[in-house]
Amino acid sequence: FPKNRIKTRSCRSPSSQKTSEAIMTMTDPSPLSFDRDYLLSTHEYAAPHVVAGRNLHGGMLADGSYQPPRALGRVPAMDAWEAALNERGGALFPASAALLAGDRVPNTEQQIVLVRNGLDVRLWNTLTIVGKIEAMGAFIGLWPVPDLQAAIVEDISGMAIGHLATGLLEAHGIDEGGIPDQGIGGHDEMWFAARDLAFGPDAYPDVEPQKGLTREDATRYLPEVSEEVEQILSFLANVLIIEFRAEIGFAETQAILTTPGLFGERTADAVLGAEIVGRIRSDEEIHVRSLNLYLGEFSNVTFRTFGGGTIAGSELIGRFWDGMVEWATVIKPANDAERAETDLFALIDSHPEAARIRAEFDAAGT
Numbered sequence: 001f002p003k004n005r006i007k008t009r010s011c012r013s014p015s016s017q018k019t020s021e022a023i024m025t026m027t028d029p030s031p032l033s034f035d036r037d038y039l040l041s042t043h044e045y046a047a048p049h050v051v052a053g054r055n056l057h058g059g060m061l062a063d064g065s066y067q068p069p070r071a072l073g074r075v076p077a078m079d080a081w082e083a084a085l086n087e088r089g090g091a092l093f094p095a096s097a098a099l100l101a102g103d104r105v106p107n108t109e110q111q112i113v114l115v116r117n118g119l120d121v122r123l124w125n126t127l128t129i130v131g132k133i134e135a136m137g138a139f140i141g142l143w144p145v146p147d148l149q150a151a152i153v154e155d156i157s158g159m160a161i162g163h164l165a166t167g168l169l170e171a172h173g174i175d176e177g178g179i180p181d182q183g184i185g186g187h188d189e190m191w192f193a194a195r196d197l198a199f200g201p202d203a204y205p206d207v208e209p210q211k212g213l214t215r216e217d218a219t220r221y222l223p224e225v226s227e228e229v230e231q232i233l234s235f236l237a238n239v240l241i242i243e244f245r246a247e248i249g250f251a252e253t254q255a256i257l258t259t260p261g262l263f264g265e266r267t268a269d270a271v272l273g274a275e276i277v278g279r280i281r282s283d284e285e286i287h288v289r290s291l292n293l294y295l296g297e298f299s300n301v302t303f304r305t306f307g308g309g310t311i312a313g314s315e316l317i318g319r320f321w322d323g324m325v326e327w328a329t330v331i332k333p334a335n336d337a338e339r340a341e342t343d344l345f346a347l348i349d350s351h352p353e354a355a356r357i358r359a360e361f362d363a364a365g366t
Contacts, residue, residue, distance in 0.1 A: 031158070032077075032080055032081060032084055032157075032158030032159070033157050033158055033162070033163075034073065034077045034163065034167075035166070035167075036166050036167040036170075038073035038077070038167075039070075039073050039074050039077060039163065039166070039167030039168060039171060040070050040073070040074075040167050040170065040171050040174075041070070041072040041073040041074075042069050042070050042071070042072055043059070043061070043067050043071065043072050045058075045059025045060060045061065045067065046059070046060055046061055046062040047059060047060040048060075049066070049279075051190075051193045051197075051272070051276055052193040052196050052197050054185050054189050054190075054192070054193045055183050055184055055185060056178075056184070056185045056186075056189055056190055056193065057069045057174075057175070057178055057179075057184050057185065057186050058279065058283070066279045066282065068175075068279075068282055068283045068286060069174075069175065069283075070171045070174065070175065071286060074167075074168070074171055074286065074290075075286065077160075077163075078160065078286075078289060078290060078293060081158075081159060081160045081293060081297070082293055084158065084159070085159075085293070085296055085297055085300060088300060089300070090296055090297065090299065090300030091296055092289070092292040092293055092296045093240075093291075093292040093293075093294075093295035093296040093299060093317070095240065095244075095292065095295075095321070096244070097244040097245075097247040097248055099244060099325060099328065099329060100241075100244050100245055100248055100328065100329060100333075104248075104252075105336075105337045105340045105341055105344070105365075106122070106340065106344060106361075107252075107364070107365065108252045108255050108256060109364035110344075110361050110364045110365060111123055111252070111256050112256055112259055112262060112364075113357065113360045113361050113364050114344075114347070114348075114357075114361070115256065115262055115263075116262060117351065117353070117357050117360075118351070119347055119348065119350075119351060119357070120199065120203075121204050121347070122344070122347060123198075123256065124195060124199055124203055124204045125204070125207045126249075126253075127191055127192075127194060127195035127198075127253070128191075128192070128195060128206065128207050129207060129208070129209045129210075130191050130246070130249065131187075131188045131189070131190075131191030131192045131195070132188065132208065132209050133209050133242075134176050134177070134186065134187035134188040134190075134191060135176070135177050135186075135188035136176075136177075136209075137172075137173060137175075137176025137177055137186075137187070137188075137239075138173045138174070138176055138177025138178075138186075139173065140169055140172045140173040140176060140239065141169050141170040141171075141172065141173020141174060141177075142173065143169055143232070143235055144228075145164045145165035145169065145232060146226065146228035146229055146231075146232060148161060148162070148164070148229070148232070149162070150304075151225060151226065151229045151303055151304055152301050152302065152303055152304070152313075153301065153302040153303070153304060153310060154301045154302060156297075156301065159297050159301075160290065160293050160294055160297055161294055161297045161298060161301075164232075164294070168290065172287055172290070174186060175187060175283055175286075175287065176188065187280050187283065187284075190276050190277075190279065190280050191277075191280070193273070193276055194253070194257070194273035194274070194276040194277050195273070197266070197269040197270060197272050197273035197276070198257055198263055198266060198269065198270040198273045199266070200266070210339075221234075221319060221320050221323060222316050222319070222320060224303070224305040224306060224309075224311050224316070225303055225304075225305060225306075225311075225316070226306075229303070230320075233298065233316065233317065233320060234320065236291055236294055236295060237295065237317075237320060237321060237324050238324070239287075239291060240288070240291040240292070240295065241324060241328045243284060243287055243288050243291065244288070244328075245328075246284060247281075247284065247288065250277055250278075250280065250281045250284070253274070253277050254274040254277050254278060257270045257271065257273050257274035257277070258270070258271055258274045295317055295321075298313045298316075298317055299313045299314040299317045299318075300313060300314070301313045303316060344361070345358070348361060
């Protein structure tokens with residue numbers, strides 16, 4: 001995300017044993033207004049979440065199941081806000097990872113061909129890059145939220161979008177980047193744990209993500225509202241697209257890590273790695289739902305425009321989203337595929353049996 005838009009604010013870490021003692025701010029007249037402590041409250045765990053020597057967020061319940069962090073109050077609050085949105089005639093924003101469906105290079109079967117033939121550096125790099133992208137997600141909790149109430153006609157104190165700066169974005173950011181000063185890893189460390197389980201630590205040199213994760217340009221798509229309001233809408237839409245892309249990657253990674261015999265003597269560890277990815281996936285379901293809720297609420301309200309007029313939120317969101325979808329489903333995939341094929345063919349050519357592997361790789365294509 002554009003670093004010049006980040007303004008640091010205090011990001012206090014919540015107590016790991018917060019309960020629902022303070023469900024809402026009692027001085028607020030809206031029963032749908034919840035305070036920060038409630039939105040960041042966490043279940044009590046029977047055991048900590050420690051994997052591959054990494055202290056990770058979330059924890060294990062008495063029945064042995066994984067429980068996402070900061071969900072004790074956040075999920076019930078989203079239930080209440082979603083119900084209220086439905087009562088107002090609105091709905092969650094109608095978008096899902098199906099938007100990004102289509103051919104991927106490499107696809108799951110092609111990744112398996114590479115790993116089976118010892119060219120597993122590609123998967124190592126992918127898991128490393130995903131972990132680093134997740135770490136960058138810590139900026140979500142620091143994103144500057146403008147005075148949305150001044151820009152919106154309806155009272156938003158009882159909506160999720162009225163709580164973006166009082167717990168919701170903070171919780172999302174901590175989920176992604178963890179709480180480093182307390183030694184608690186978030187999704188970044190969870191991806192690294194899954195990688196290390198499958199390959200062993202330091203199997204290959206470190207690698208950095210490429211640029212171009214989000215659509216960034218200087219074009220004003222929503223000139224009727226302030227630049228700050230457009231930027232928060234753009235930011236949330238970009239994050240949702242990134243979450244969709246990650247959602248597809250979850251399924252592919254789990255399929256690869258659980259392929260029988262693919263990881264030899266590390267098979268059991270690789271399967272545990274797939275389970276860790278599943279835990280990340282359960283955390284991200286909260287994120288996707290919350291982002292669909294935010295955009296659904298924005299679509300259901302009325303924005304004030306320059307000059308004293310108003311405009312339906314659905315018109316603003318729809319206009320911006322259409323361009324975002326074209327970028328994410330047409331422009332970016334074409335660029336990514338071309339770059340990926342060049343890198344993949346160079347990797348295959350480095351193998352002594354390049355012709356055979358290339359034939360297997362092509363046969364596994366779609």
